[in-house]
Amino acid sequence: MPCVTRYNGFMKLFVHPQTDSQINALIKHPKRTVLLFGPEGVGKFTVAREIARRLTCAGCENGSCSACVLAAVGSSPNIILVEPDAKNTIGVQAVHQLHHTLNYRPYGDNQRRIAIIHNADSLSLPAQNALLKLLEEPPVDTLLILTAIDRTALLDTVVSRCRLLYVPPLSVKAIEGFLLEQYGIDQQAARHAATLSHGAVGKAIRLVRDVDQLQHAQQIQQTAQGLVEGQLFDRLQVAATLATAPQQIPECLSALADLAHFQARHADRLLPEPLEAIQKLQQRLKAHIAPRVALEAYVLEAGVST
Numbered sequence: 001m002p003c004v005t006r007y008n009g010f011m012k013l014f015v016h017p018q019t020d021s022q023i024n025a026l027i028k029h030p031k032r033t034v035l036l037f038g039p040e041g042v043g044k045f046t047v048a049r050e051i052a053r054r055l056t057c058a059g060c061e062n063g064s065c066s067a068c069v070l071a072a073v074g075s076s077p078n079i080i081l082v083e084p085d086a087k088n089t090i091g092v093q094a095v096h097q098l099h100h101t102l103n104y105r106p107y108g109d110n111q112r113r114i115a116i117i118h119n120a121d122s123l124s125l126p127a128q129n130a131l132l133k134l135l136e137e138p139p140v141d142t143l144l145i146l147t148a149i150d151r152t153a154l155l156d157t158v159v160s161r162c163r164l165l166y167v168p169p170l171s172v173k174a175i176e177g178f179l180l181e182q183y184g185i186d187q188q189a190a191r192h193a194a195t196l197s198h199g200a201v202g203k204a205i206r207l208v209r210d211v212d213q214l215q216h217a218q219q220i221q222q223t224a225q226g227l228v229e230g231q232l233f234d235r236l237q238v239a240a241t242l243a244t245a246p247q248q249i250p251e252c253l254s255a256l257a258d259l260a261h262f263q264a265r266h267a268d269r270l271l272p273e274p275l276e277a278i279q280k281l282q283q284r285l286k287a288h289i290a291p292r293v294a295l296e297a298y299v300l301e302a303g304v305s306t
């Protein structure tokens with residue numbers, strides 16, 4: 001099934017067909033609380049903004065009405081955005097402020113209001129507890145949309161109050177086609193960026209815009225794959241080399257997690273083992289175990305030797 005590209009006048013929405021039909025269903029029968037979750041860069045925030053635009057649209061077909069224009073430039077009085085602060089946290093104050101804002105009626109007649117809590121996995125524990133009340137009884141005519149990469153960072157009580165909508169990664173081929181069409185770059189660059197993006201169109205776009213970042217991502221990807229693929233001796237050598245540049249470890253872990261999500265898409269289920277091995281490595285590093293020891297343990301637990 002081909003991916004769906006929609007241009008609403010301002011935003012380019014490029015999503016999996018499954019996501020497109022879920023958006024359409026949601027527009028027809030809006031819920032009160034929705035959690036969009038999926039890997040980084042697959043377009044969760046763009047999807048949230050598109051849902052908000054369509055629900056506040058004054059009836060145009062192409063994003064040209066004043067409500068759509070305001071939504072597209074981020075100035076709609078009926079679309080409220082809550083994002084993490086400089087410390088990458090959404091604190092309880094932000095949730096109280098949201099609650100306060102939602103006490104007022106939506107602007108305009110017969111209007112809906114949409115509150116987007118972007119990167120909700122950054123909500124502090126007190127903030128999540130404060131949010132529970134709002135999720136239980138959202139004000140009339142209000143839709144709450146949460147986006148999250150890691151929904152396990154959210155309380156079960158938060159997740160259970162939301163309609164869950166998984167935004168899956170796209171295929172490499174679909175992203176390559178999108179980059180060729182939209183950015184006019186050569187096929188090899190498009191293929192490299194698409195492959196390194198692991199199905200995250202946002203990441204692919206960032207890579208084609210920045211050649212240095214593309215090269216760096218290629219190197220990180222090689223290292224990450226070197227940890228889990230090939231002969232054990234070679235993999236242990238990659239671990240030893242990486243341990244001498246520990247600042248690259250988080251990026252490698254992120255690349256490995258992306259790879260696991262991407263492979264899961266083809267297996268049609270999330271394989272827990274690769275992610276569990278990554279979590280174990282993170283815990284060991286947090287516990288100040290020497291990077292080389294932690295990485296070697298990871299290599300022994302996670303890889304498939306040939």
Ligand SMILES: [Zn+2]
Pocket residue numbers: 057058059060061062063064065066067068
């Ligand atoms: Zn409109």
